[in-house]
Amino acid sequence: MEGKKKLTKELGLFDVFAISTGAMFSSGFFLLPGLASQYTGPSVFVAYLVSGLLILPAMFSMAEIATALPRAGGAYFFLDRSLGPLMGTIGGLGTYLSLVFKTAFAIIGIGAYAAIFWDVPVQLVAVAATMVFTGLNLIGAKKTSGLQNFFIIFLLVVLGGFIFEGLYTVFFTERIEGPSANEHFTPFFTNGIEGIITTAGFVFVSYLGLTKVASVAEEIKNPERNIPLGMLLSLVITSVIYFLGVFVMVALIDPKDFANELAPAATAAKQLFKWMPGQTGAYLMVGAAMAAFASTGNAGLLSSSRYPFAMARDKLFPPRFARVGKSGTPILSILFTSGLVLFLILVVSEEGIAKLASAFQLFIFMLINFSVIVFRKSNIESYDPGYKSPWYPGMQIAGIFVSLVLIVYMGWMAVIFSGIVTLLSFLWYYYYAREKVKREGAIFHWFALLGKYQYSELENEFMTILKEKGLRQGDPFDETITRARITSLEKDVEFDDLVAHVAEVFSTEMHASKETLINEFMTTSAIEPALIIPEVSILYAKSEGVDHPSLHIVLSSRGIRKPVGKGGISSEDYIRIFFFLVNPPSDSRQQLRMLSRLVDIIEREEFVEEMFDHKSHRKIKEYLLHNERFFTVRLLPQSAQFELVGKKLKEISLPPDVLVALIERDSETFAPHGDTVLEEHDALTLIGEPKSIAQLFDKYLKQ
Structure with missing residues (x-):
């Protein structure tokens, strides 16, 4: 059942970029600049750039946690697992309300831009749009990544054209000599540095799209690369477009009207694109704006409605919110969220919505920055981010301070709310x-240093996440399997004797301390429950003198009685397969990733029986390696690969990322070297990158 609940990893780098960028180019560009200029005047475009810089600590922190814990739920899940369910509740509700406010703000934008062409009330259009989006969410309408990507390309092209045409008009036409001489920019700072800081906090809502990436982290391929890179690309491009685009708006719109302008981009566009017939340029900008608002509004309702759903699954909300209808959607959660959106549209002003959304998100970002410190200090080995925030902990402390300052400058209403x-x-x-929740966060592992208690199940959950993430590029798992020693036992052996024997073999081969290895193998760790599989035992150690990972596999057809002292296994159980893994002490997290990969393999159906069905060491190792990164080819007469017979291994042209890991010859298996001469009937096991392996498979084996 658990496997059916796992989300498919199908989002790539551009999808991450599109999700983040698409969520940021709605109200922030098409609705907010005029309102924001009330606090700082023409320098509003500078405030956008400052706001983009101030979000960097939160972005780095969120990227680190998301690569360590790529789970649906985003900021809520991060805060719950770092600071415990109390802060998870506060953070979850805060994030939820921030998304609801942003959704309401975006939907109001649809009404504001519709009112440019039709004499309709802004609120009425917003209410109607909310009802439409609610209906779409209830019937389970899905937005494909391809459609979202197309939308982002279209939006960036339109905004790029707007900026290019605007800058050309500002600097190279007679109508405007230049921004320095234009009365639109005088006075530049109407409220000094205080005005810039206030405005930066006010437009912070423009960058909340970064949080949506964390919400879909579980569905992102190669999250350790694509999450931080996608977020950074999105933030850089968004900040540049905000800076230049709002500059164009300031330069083109009458200062007397700009502060009250709800559709500044369209108003500015009316003065541009004179080479297009009629008002084509303005229509194009309005179309892009309404598409951006609609996308943000619909996606916002979708993502925000999942917070009550996720919290209900964690027992922080009533269980009825976790119920899913026939269409596969959380109906009650969607209706509840839609009701909040309608309330905000009808009761709160556009400016008020923006302030409250920014204040909540600043509070959440402050907690996210603190969470990184908690995770690092907790010493949970299975917390294994593929990307680490630079300048830790100074970056996080700066992020907390920045959030506090901006919240204060947002005004007492935002603070009180x-x-x-x-x-x-x-x-x-x-x-x-x-009384319903029994878990605690990583902060209790940190407190353990002060004599407090830990929540042991957190290690198990993080280990499960580690298994789902898989190996990191450069982890020598395949090489370790190909070099592994395999021992088959037909006689009865005591568990302690077996451990001592394996430790002695390792100590002889690697000059490691036998006693240290025995102690490490026999010590129970916090992740032990995650490694318990019937009839299989994984024992692991780290020791000085070990310079590379090494594996010893022991097969016992009769089974070896393992005492209760290790891993909580019943004394009645007998272990038939042992994996002894040793690693250098310098990289404990690499050992955890390799252990998690072993667990993933061991959990295959009929694993024990299939291991004993393979009669040669090569077959056993190939079974453990079995994935798209390897294949076996036998050098038989009248086959394409027979041309390799008689050649030295170093004389064979193979892709640089492919290695001949094993050769089976006359029922013996060995690791070859460059001078190994290939013989007829040799069976070669090749490992490498999937693309190169597929090419070799087509060349030698595909008929």
Whole structure:
């Protein structure tokens, strides 16, 4: 059942970029610049750039946690697993409300731009759009990544044309000599540095699309590369377009009207694209704006409605919110979220919505920065981010400080409202969820250094996530399998004697301490429950003198009785397959990744029986390697590969990322070297990158 719940990893780098960028180019560009200029005047475009710089600590922190824990739920999941369910409740509700506010803000933008062409009330259009999006979400309408990617390309082309045409008009036409001489830019800072900081906090909502990447982290391929790179590319491109685009708006729109302008991009576009017939340029900009608002509004309702759903699964919300309808959607959660959006549209002003959304997100980002410190200090080995935030912990401390300062500059209303939500979240947790939730966060592992208790199941959960993430590029798992020693036992052996024998073999081969290895093999660790598989035991050690990972596999047809002292296995169980893995002490997380890969292999159906069915060491190792990274070819007469017979291995032209790992000859298996001469009937096991392996398979084996 668990496998059916796992989300498919199908989002690539451009998908990450598109999700983040698409969510940021709606209200921030098409609705907010005029309102934001009230606080700082013409320098509003500088405030956008400052806001983009100030979000860097939160982006780096979120990227680190997302690569370590790529799980649906985003910021809520991160805060729950780092700071515990109380802060998870506060953070989850805060993030949820931030997304709801942003969704309401985006949908109001649809009404604002519709009012440019038709005499319709802004709120009425926004309410109608909300109802449409609610219906789409209830019936399970899905937005494909291809459609989203097309939308982003279209939007970037339109905005690029707007900026190019605008800059040309500002600097190279007689109508405007230049921004320095234009009255639109005088005075430049209407409220000094305080105005810039206030405005930066106000437009912070423009960068909230970064949080959506964390929400879909579980569905991203190669998250350790694509999440941080996609987020950084999105932030850089978005910041540049905001900076230049808002500059063009300031230069073209009358300062008296700009502060109250709800459709500044369209208003500016009316003065551009004179080479197009009629108002084509303005129509194009309005079309792009409404598409951006619609996409953000629909996606916002989709993503925000999943927060009550996810929290209900974790017992922080009533269980009815986790119920899924026939269409596969959380109906109650969607309806509840739509009701909140409608309430905000009808009751709160556009400016108020933006302030509250920014204040909540600043609070969440402050907690996310602190969470990185907690995870690092907790010493949980299975916390294994593929990307680590630079300049730790200074980056995180700066992010916390920046968030606090911006929240203060947002005004007392935003501070008080954030405090009210925090208080209500605390009361909700204390009176509703506290007795239902038994887990604790990583912060208790940090407190363990002070004599407090840990929540041991957190290690198991992180180990499960580690297994799902898979190996990291450069992890020598395949090489370790091909070099592995395999021992078959037909007689009865005591468990302690077996451990001592294997430790002695390792100590002889690697000059490691036998006693150290025995102690390491026999010590129970926090991740032990994640390694328990019937009839199979994985024992592992780290020791000085070990310079590369090494594996010893022991097969016992009769089984070896393993005592209770290791891993909680019943004394009645007998182990038939042992894996002894030793690693250098310098990279404990690499050992965890290799252990998680072993567990993934061992959990195959009929694993024990299939291991004993293979009669040669080559067959056993190929079974353990079995994936798209290897294949076996036998040098038989009248075959394409027979041309290799008589050649030295170093004389054979293979792709640089492919290695002949094993050769089986006359029932013996060995690792070859460059001077090994290939003989007729040799069976070669090749490992390498999937693309190169597929090419060799087509060349030698495909008929």
